[in-house]
Amino acid sequence: MELKLLNDQGQSTATIAAPETVFGRDFNEALVHQVVVAFQANARMGNRAQKDRGTVKHSTKKPWRQKGTGRARSGMTSSPIWRGGGRAFPNSPDENFSHKVNKKMYRAGLRAIFSQLAREDRIAVVEAFALEAPKTKLAAAKLKDLGVSDSVLIITDALDENVYLATRNLPNVAVIETRYADPLSLIHYKNVLITKPAMAQLEEMLG
Structure with a gap:
């Protein structure tokens, strides 16, 4: 599985090899539905x-x-x-209200969602996502240059304070660490941006 690698101007200059164990699985609709419902129920x-x-x-x-x-x-x-x-x-x-979901089922559901997003060309990889200052204007401009300003979930290996402060006031934009990636957020946002270090973490977690 190949994912597009974006530069700061939002141009796909190359592709990056994504692990088939995470991004090359079949979509299991029943499993994804069960995992999403359980995630929502456990939050009640x-x-x-x-x-x-x-x-x-x-x-x-x-x-x-x-x-x-x-x-x-x-x-x-x-x-x-x-x-x-x-x-x-x-x-x-x-x-x-809690629903019990086994770890293997939960991880399989995440892999199915990631694979479907990759097939729909809704996932892109960036080298890093950082800002010089915690300014919402800077974050909005950067996301606009990347072409994902309408709705995007940014998955990073470590949450940068500038990025967090700059994006928390933007609608339809969320920044999370790799370990907090959840099925509801993945299906809610139109686009998903993953940093290269986060890609390695995903492979370690779900591979």
């Missing part, structure tokens, strides 16, 4: 809570007598069928 926090009929504020007085009114019998206003009553099956604050 069980912090929502609802009250059942025992914890909702109510009176224990019987609303009306049992018989003779012509209405349905009722014992408490906390009944789930009453307005203002408790929930029948309330959400618990310690609810667990």
Whole structure:
């Protein structure tokens, strides 16, 4: 698998050999879907809570007598069928949304995503991505020169402070280290830029 190598002007002057173990795999849609759903589910926090009929504020007085009114019998206003009553099956604050995904499946899903991005020509390699100062204007100009200013995920071996500060205010731009590459970000952004050192790290992690 060959990936295009971009210069600072966004021109593809050459190609770089990408490891087939990471960028030459078949696309497994079911596996990628499972990995993405699990990643989103594991990021959820069980912090929502609802009250059942025992914890909702109510009176224990019987609303009306049992018989003779012509209405349905009722014992408490906390009944789930009453307005203002408790929930029948309330959400618990310690609810667990996590999905279990084996390491081999997770890595295989990442390899499938990287391979599909390479086939769609949405991945490019750069020697390095650095800025002289933490200025958003400099980052925007550099990304425009590279031709990826609309939507890009930049994967680097080590997060540079200037790059982080300069890009954090740009919409549809994210900079992450290789170890934090996740399936959701890879499919969310239109383009992916990888530095050469990060490419070696990817091969070590997923190869």
